[in-house]
Amino acid sequence: MSKEKIHSNRSNLQVIYEDNHIIIVNKRAGDIVQGDKTGDQPLSDVVKDYIKEKYNKPGNVYLGVVHRLDRPTTGIVMFSKTSKALPRLNKLFSEKKANKTYWAIVKISPKKPKDTLINWLKKNPKNNKSTAYSSEIDGSKKAILHYNLIKVLDNYSLLEIELETGRHHQIRCQLSCIGSPIKGDLKYGFNRSNKDASISLHARRLQFLHPVSKETIDVTAPLPDDPIWNACEN
Template sequence: MEKMEHTILEEQKGDRIDKVISALDEEWSRTQVQQWIKDGNALVNGQVVKTNYKCAVNDLIEITIPDPEPLDVIPEEMDLDIYYEDTDVLVVNKPRGMVVHPAPGHLTGTLVNGLMAHCKDLSGINGVLRPGIVHRIDKDTSGLLMVAKNDMAHESLVNQLVEKSVTRKYKAIVHGVIPHDFGTIDAPLGRDPKDRQSMTVVDDGKHAVTHFHVLERYNHFTLVECQLETGRTHQIRVHMKYIGYPLAGDPKYGPKKTLEIDGQALHAGVLGFVHPRTQEYLEFEAPIPSDFERLLDQLRNNR
């Protein structure tokens, strides 16, 4: 079990204990934290408190983070769209609607389930629920992902992500007509304090940079290509909303009145990296899905 401490600051005075703790790590959900408090794994000044305890300045919070429960991930035969594979890495084109890795309560039908049936050798660095997963894309985003088949490959690919040397280009349809051809959005991202399930631009967030350029303009919409410099949760979706051009079909960050597409019109079409063993630069491109292409045809016809 991991332990950590936090002393309540002036600006946190009067905040609920569950809110304060869940804000300490973006991976911790409010529900999860509330269970820790009920189980006595989060103490205030050495005492057990209720989840609605209001914090005072200089309260000492001691958190014991329980070890995750072991979960069996079941291999499932799937028709995976594999673009490249060798003994070290695999590149797969994930369809829209597929979750990348299992989570408690959602253990089947994910990309990891399919990968485990396809290849028995996946890097164990990310644990039983995320074997081989180096980076991920959202459930309703389609496109290319690189997967590590051993720990050497995993460490190499992660280091390339940290060094910002991986090429990741996305195509997206956004609301509004962007007047300029190129742009860079440099705005830090973090959990939305009003909605822990969403991300937003916050002053103390993690560094996040998205470059974009306009490919086509239509009546009320624009097709853009976005290139990630960093890879934060929901980065393109939040950044484009931040500058006033939210993604079409985005149920979380976009307007309700939008184009007919099941999920955001966002496709990870280009992925490039240096092979961990051969040191050769590899780059792959996957065409946009058919429903995305149909939308573009409709927009072009309505111009």
């Protein structure tokens, strides 16, 4: 999806795909997808305002949250614009028929340039952090991801990641477990934060079969405007 097709509104919302049933946006670092205890305006409300303004809709705007991204991450987030599409999209994700590709910048390259990581993750709600184990323990969930080293920069490396499961902080936790924490991710072992409090994890690409039209949708989210991300793209 070319940058020319991106639309912006007053909230700096980046819409990378939209039709009658679906809207896909490029989330910025710091945005929360749904409302939480912070009381900060969620991305879902920003998207509702965008729809209301664009189509001059009176009253409340329907919007269904299909999936989420951690607050410090960037990239693709999809919402449903109709109640007809929402359960179908939810089923698409639960049955793992939506292919999600992530990009992550790490300081220390994994020992293997390409590998599959299998762990059992257990979430601690008190510190909102997951711990990886090599075998199943009580309360843990199996986590599988595939990574591929796709670029080596002067001081960092770029990994492309395909998720087979969707666990709490899965990519962050599993990469940290092999000694390759994501740039800026203090919670999982990186030594310093990014200036904007982001972590260098980006939901780069999403491929799925449209639940209504049955067409193949394939979208790519532009990278954050940052010197290191720019080096990854060049």
